[in-house]
Amino acid sequence: MGNESKLIISSLNNELIDDINMTNDFFELYGRVVPSLQSGRWSYKEVFFNKTRKTRFPDDKLDWSQYINQEDKALFLVYMNNTCIGQIRIIKDWNRFCYIESISTKKEYRGSGVGTLLLNKAEEWAKQRQLIGMSLETQDDNLGACRFYVKQGFTLGGVDTLKQSYNPNIETTLYWYKVFK
Numbered sequence: 001m002g003n004e005s006k007l008i009i010s011s012l013n014n015e016l017i018d019d020i021n022m023t024n025d026f027f028e029l030y031g032r033v034v035p036s037l038q039s040g041r042w043s044y045k046e047v048f049f050n051k052t053r054k055t056r057f058p059d060d061k062l063d064w065s066q067y068i069n070q071e072d073k074a075l076f077l078v079y080m081n082n083t084c085i086g087q088i089r090i091i092k093d094w095n096r097f098c099y100i101e102s103i104s105t106k107k108e109y110r111g112s113g114v115g116t117l118l119l120n121k122a123e124e125w126a127k128q129r130q131l132i133g134m135s136l137e138t139q140d141d142n143l144g145a146c147r148f149y150v151k152q153g154f155t156l157g158g159v160d161t162l163k164q165s166y167n168p169n170i171e172t173t174l175y176w177y178k179v180f181k
Contacts, residue, residue, distance in 0.1 A: 007078055008080075014065075019087075023104040029142060031047055033143060044156060060089075078118060086115065122134060153178045160172065
C-alpha cells in the first residue's frame, strides 16, 4: 500500500452495515495443520495438499445492531479511500478472553498489514475491558490462517475433532490463544 492511501478504522454504525460482507473474498486452501498433544503441550506439523482449492465462508446474516455501541462486542471496519478492505468482529467471552468471531481482508490487501492492524485494534479493545487475552478458532485445512495467527503471537491451545463432523473436508477445529503479558 502506498503512503498516499490512509487507512481508517471505524466502529460499526448503521451507515456502515452494508460494508460488512464486502471483505468476504475467496481464499486458498493449500495445506492442513495436524495437531499433536504431548506432555500437556500442543504442537503441530503442516501437510500440504496435492491440489489447492478455493473457498469462502457464507456471508454472515446477523442482527448487526447488536454490534453497535456495545460494551461486550464490537465490529471494526478498515477503509482505504472510502472502500472497506477489512473487518474484525469480536466479543467479550465468558472466560475473560476477547473472542474473534470473524476477521477478513479483501484478497488484494492480504499480506499488507490490514489483518495485523485489525488484531491490534481488537487487542486494544480487549485490554480496555481488562480481558486476559484473545482467542479464535480455525479449521485444520486453513493453513494460511493458522500461519497468520502464529505470526501474530497466537499459540495452539486445543482441538475439537467433532465440531465439523458434517464437513468431510475438515478433520479438526483448532483453538488459538494469545495471552496478554
